[in-house]
Amino acid sequence: MRRLALAKRTLGSLRSEKTIVLALAIQLFIAAFSSFLVVGLVSLYDPGSAGGAYVVDVGVSGNATDDVAPVVAAGDSRRVATYDSQAAALADFQNGSIDAVMHSTEQPGGRVLVAATAPEGSFRTTLVVSELKDALSELERQRRSELSSSLTRHPLDLPPERSANPYFSFTYTVLLPLLAFLPAFISGSVMADTLAEELERGTLELLRVAPLSLPEIVDGKALALVAIAPAQVALWLALLAYNGTPVSNPVPLLALVTGVAAVLVAGGAALALGIGARREAQLLYSFVALGAFGAASLLPQSLQNVVARLAVGSPTRLTWLTVGAVLVAAAAGYAVLRRTTA
Amino acid sequence: MNARNVLRIARWETTRSAGDVDRKTAVAFVAVLVALAALVPALLAVGPTPGEGIYRVGVSDDSDYRPVVERDPALAAVEPSQGAVADGRVDVQITDRGVVFRDSEKSRAALAALRSATVSYNDHVMRSEPNQSAAFPVVVSLEYVEQSISVAGTADSAQQTEDPDGAGGGGAGDGGAGGSDGSGQAGTGSDGLPAGSGGGIGGLLGQSQSGTPSSLSPPFPLRSLVFAFAFLLPLNVVIQAYGSSVLAERINRRGEPMLVAPVSRGDIVAGKTLPYFAGALALISVIAVAVGAGPLAVAAIAPLAALFLASTFLGAMLARSYKELTFVTVTVSVTLTAYAFVPAVFAEVHPIAAISPLTVVVDSITGGGTTAGAFALSTLPPALAATVLFGLGTGVYREEDMFTQLPIPSKFLDALAAPLDSARRAGVWTALFIPFVLVAELFAVAVLFVAPVELSVPLLLGVVAVVEEIAKSIHVFAGFERGKFSRTARTALVAGAASGVGFFLAEKLLLVTQLVGLPGIEVAQAAFSPAAVGLPPGVLLVAPLALHVVTAAISALGAMRSRLAYVGALAVAVLVHVAYNLAVVVSLA
Numbered sequence: 010m011r012r013l014a015l016a017k018r019t020l021g022s023l024r025s026e027k028t029i030v031l032a033l034a035i036q037l038f039i040a041a042f043s044s045f046l047v048v049g050l051v052s053l054y055d056p057g058s059a060g061g062a063y064v065v066d067v068g069v070s071g072n073a074t075d076d077v078a079p080v081v082a083a084g085d086s087r088r089v090a091t092y093d094s095q096a097a098a099l100a101d102f103q104n105g106s107i108d109a110v111m112h113s114t115e116q117p118g119g120r121v122l123v124a125a126t127a128p129e130g131s132f133r134t135t136l137v138v139s140e141l142k143d144a145l146s147e148l149e150r151q152r153r154s155e156l157s158s159s160l161t162r163h164p165l166d167l168p169p170e171r172s173a174n175p176y177f178s179f180t181y182t183v184l185l186p187l188l189a190f191l192p193a194f195i196s197g198s199v200m201a202d203t204l205a206e207e208l209e210r211g212t213l214e215l216l217r218v219a220p221l222s223l224p225e226i227v228d229g230k231a232l233a234l235v236a237i238a239p240a241q242v243a244l245w246l247a248l249l250a251y252n253g254t255p256v257s258n259p260v261p262l263l264a265l266v267t268g269v270a271a272v273l274v275a276g277g278a279a280l281a282l283g284i285g286a287r288r289e290a291q292l293l294y295s296f297v298a299l300g301a302f303g304a305a306s307l308l309p310q311s312l313q314n315v316v317a318r319l320a321v322g323s324p325t326r327l328t329w330l331t332v333g334a335v336l337v338a339a340a341a342g343y344a345v346l347r348r349t350t351a
Numbered sequence: 352m353n354a355r356n357v358l359r360i361a362r363w364e365t366t367r368s369a370g371d372v373d374r375k376t377a378v379a380f381v382a383v384l385v386a387l388a389a390l391v392p393a394l395l396a397v398g399p400t401p402g403e404g405i406y407r408v409g410v411s412d413d414s415d416y417r418p419v420v421e422r423d424p425a426l427a428a429v430e431p432s433q434g435a436v437a438d439g440r441v442d443v444q445i446t447d448r449g450v451v452f453r454d455s456e457k458s459r460a461a462l463a464a465l466r467s468a469t470v471s472y473n474d475h476v477m478r479s480e481p482n483q484s485a486a487f488p489v490v491v492s493l494e495y496v497e498q499s500i501s502v503a504g505t506a507d508s509a510q511q512t513e514d515p516d517g518a519g520g521g522g523a524g525d526g527g528a529g530g531s532d533g534s535g536q537a538g539t540g541s542d543g544l545p546a547g548s549g550g551g552i553g554g555l556l557g558q559s560q561s562g563t564p565s566s567l568s569p570p571f572p573l574r575s576l577v578f579a580f581a582f583l584l585p586l587n588v589v590i591q592a593y594g595s596s597v598l599a600e601r602i603n604r605r606g607e608p609m610l611v612a613p614v615s616r617g618d619i620v621a622g623k624t625l626p627y628f629a630g631a632l633a634l635i636s637v638i639a640v641a642v643g644a645g646p647l648a649v650a651a652i653a654p655l656a657a658l659f660l661a662s663t664f665l666g667a668m669l670a671r672s673y674k675e676l677t678f679v680t681v682t683v684s685v686t687l688t689a690y691a692f693v694p695a696v697f698a699e700v701h702p703i704a705a706i707s708p709l710t711v712v713v714d715s716i717t718g719g720g721t722t723a724g725a726f727a728l729s730t731l732p733p734a735l736a737a738t739v740l741f742g743l744g745t746g747v748y749r750e751e752d753m754f755t756q757l758p759i760p761s762k763f764l765d766a767l768a769a770p771l772d773s774a775r776r777a778g779v780w781t782a783l784f785i786p787f788v789l790v791a792e793l794f795a796v797a798v799l800f801v802a803p804v805e806l807s808v809p810l811l812l813g814v815v816a817v818v819e820e821i822a823k824s825i826h827v828f829a830g831f832e833r834g835k836f837s838r839t840a841r842t843a844l845v846a847g848a849a850s851g852v853g854f855f856l857a858e859k860l861l862l863v864t865q866l867v868g869l870p871g872i873e874v875a876q877a878a879f880s881p882a883a884v885g886l887p888p889g890v891l892l893v894a895p896l897a898l899h900v901v902t903a904a905i906s907a908l909g910a911m912r913s914r915l916a917y918v919g920a921l922a923v924a925v926l927v928h929v930a931y932n933l934a935v936v937v938s939l940a
Contacts, residue, residue, distance in 0.1 A: 120488050169450060171452075177456060306397075322457070
C-alpha cells in the first residue's frame, strides 16, 4: 500500500514537472525525424518508389540501339529518344533537353558495352542513375536468356513484381525497436536520477525515518518507472496501427518491453545506490545500458530482431524463448536489487 | 573576464570532478569501457541483422529457389504446405506452377525481398560461369558530366573536348573486352572497360564507375555520413557530465561560495565550461584523425559543440531536478543532432546541405572542398546561438535564480527579463535572437525542400512568420510579466518599435545565406529574400522595416495586457506577416 503511494508520488512528480510530456514530445519528434529520414533517404536511393513524379529522358545511340531503346522505354518513369551518334546525344544532354545518354555498342561475342553519361552534381543525379541501373539490369536479363546456349547454368526466373511499400521492413526492424526500447532506457535513466538525487540532497535519509524501508522506497519508485515504459509503447502501437501499420503480438511485445525496462531500472537503481553521485551514476548507466544492448545483439535472436519478428508476425520458438529469458532476467534483477537493499 | 580567474576555476573544476570519483567507481568505469571495447569487434564479426527471418518463404528442399532463400538473412525457409499462404503461416510460397502470395503489405514486401534476393543470387551463380561475356552480357561505364544548360560558349568547349574522348574510350573498350573474357572470374567487366576516360571529371559526385549493371551505385554519401555522425556521439556524453556539474552547484546550494568569491559570473561560467569544451574538442580531434577528416572538420564542429554545451548550461540553470535535467539533455541532443544531421543527408546531392556543419565533415572526409561562404553559413549560426545561450544562462547565474524552484517556462521568462532595464533594450534582445531565427528557418528549409513547391512555400512562409514573430515578442512579454516594463500602451509601442528595428538591422545577417547560393532553391528564396528583386530600393528597405515594427507593436500591445491577449496578438501579428509575405511573393510572381 505504502509502495503504491510512493509510486503514485513518483508519477505525480513526473507529471508536475511536465517531464513525461516532454518525453512523449521527444519521442514523437524522433519518430517524425526518422520517418522523414527514411522517406528522404529511400526516395534518394530508390526514387522510383517516390511515385514516378519525375520522368527521366534518356538519349540512346550506338549500334545496339534497337536492343536498348525498348528496354529503356519499358519503364514507367523513363522516356527514350534515339540518336544517330553519341555526339548528337551529348549535345542535347548539354543543352538540357535529355537527362542522360546511353551509347551502346554490341560486340561480336554478343556483349553490349554501354557508355552512360549522367548529370553531375544535381539533385536528379541519384534518380537518373537508379533509372539507368534499372533499365540496364532488365537488358542484362534479356541478353542472358538470348545467350543461354553458351551458359552451363541458367539464371533463375525472377518472382513477379508487385508494388511493395519500400519502408515496410524499415518500419518493423528499425523504427519499432527504437520506439520500444527508448522508453525503457529513459525509465532506467530516471530511476538512477531520482535515487541519486535523494542521496545527494539527503532526503533518502528522511524517507527512511518515515515508516518505509529502503526496499519499499526502491520498490515504489521502480514500480512507477517500470510501468510507464509499456504504457508509452502501447500508445505507440496504437498510433502505428491507426496509421496503417498493424502490429501483431502486441501483448508479448509489451511484456518484453516491461522486462527490458525492469532490467534497466534495476540496473539504474543499483548504480545510483552503489555510487551515490548523479554524474558518475548517470554516465556509467549510459555505458552499461549501451553495453547490455550490444551484448544482447550477440544473442541468436537480438532483442531488436525479437521485436521485429513479434511485430511483423513471424516469431519462431527461439523468439518466445528470448522473451521468456528477458522476463526471467527481469525477475532475477529485481531479486538481486531487493537483497542488496534489504 | 579575467583569464587567470577563468583558468583557476577551470583547474578546480577538473580536479574536483576527477577527485570526486572514488576508486570503486573508477574501477567500474574501466571495467565497463574494457567490456565495451571487447564487444565492438565481436559485433563487427557477427554483424547483427535486425531484419533476420522476418519474411517466411514456403520452399521445398529440392527447389531451385532454396539457396536463394538461404542466402538472404531476411528470408526464412519454411516447409511448403497446402493453404499455408491463405492462412498466413507463410508470406510467399514457391510452387511448381509459380509463386503464390497474399494481397497484404507483408506478402508484397516479402515478394520484393525474394525478387531482389533472386537477382543477387543470379549474379552470384553467373560469376562462376566459364563464358563471362555470356554471363554478364551488358557492361556499363558511367560518367558524370556537368550539364551546362546556359548558352553554349567558351565554358562548354572544355566539355566538348571531353565528349569525343568518351566515345573513343568506348571504342577502345571493344578491343579490351576480349582480354576480360580471358581473365576469367575476376573480370566481370571492370578490366575490359575503357579505363582512361574518367580523367578530369572526377568531380563532386565521386568517380566514374564501370562494371555490370548491378554494380552501379547511385551516389549516396552514406559512409561519410555515418562517419560524420560519429562526431556527434561524444558531445552527448560530454553534455551529460557538464549538465550534472552545473546542476550540482544548485542542488544543496553548493554554488553559493562561488558567488561570494571575488570573481565575476562570467569567470565562473567560462571556467566551469572550459574543461568540458576542451574535452569535447579533444574527442572530436581523435575522431577526426580516426576517420580521416582534416582540421577543417574539427573547426566546423567546434561551434556545434559550443552550442551543445550552451543549451545544456541554460537547461541546467532552469531545471529543478536531475530528472528534469535528463529530459533537457535528451531534448538538446535530439534537436541539435537533427539540426546537424538532416541537411547533411543531402551532402553531395543538394546545396541545402551547406547549412550543416556535418557537411563540412563529409566534404573533408571525401576530399571535396568547402568554400569560405559555405563554412561561414554552417558555423556562424551555431556559434552565435551558443554565445546568446551562454549570455542568457549567465544572466540567471545569481542567488535568487539558482536556488529557487520554479517550472522551466517561468524560469525561462526570468532569464529573458533579467537584462531588460528599459523598453529600448528589447531591440538588443531581438537582434540577439537572430541566430536562433536563422537556425530555425534554415532547418525548416532543410526539412521542407523535399516537398513539392506548391506545398512547401506556403508552409514555409507560415513557419517563418511564426518564428520571427515569436523572436520579436517573447522577451517583451517576459518584460511585462516580470514587472520590468510598466503596463502602458506607450511602453508597449516603444518596446515593439525597438524590437522591430533591432530585428530589421540584425536581419541583414541573413545575407550570409546568399553567399552560398541557397537562394537558388525556391524554398530558400521564399524564406530569406521574399523581396529580392523588382522593387525600387527605397521600398525594399522601408517595407520590411515597417512590417517588423508594426507586427512587433501588435504583439507588444497584447503582451502588455495578459498572457491570453499576448497569444491572440501574436496570432494577429503572424497573420499580418504571412499576408505581407504572400503579397510580396504574388506581386513578384
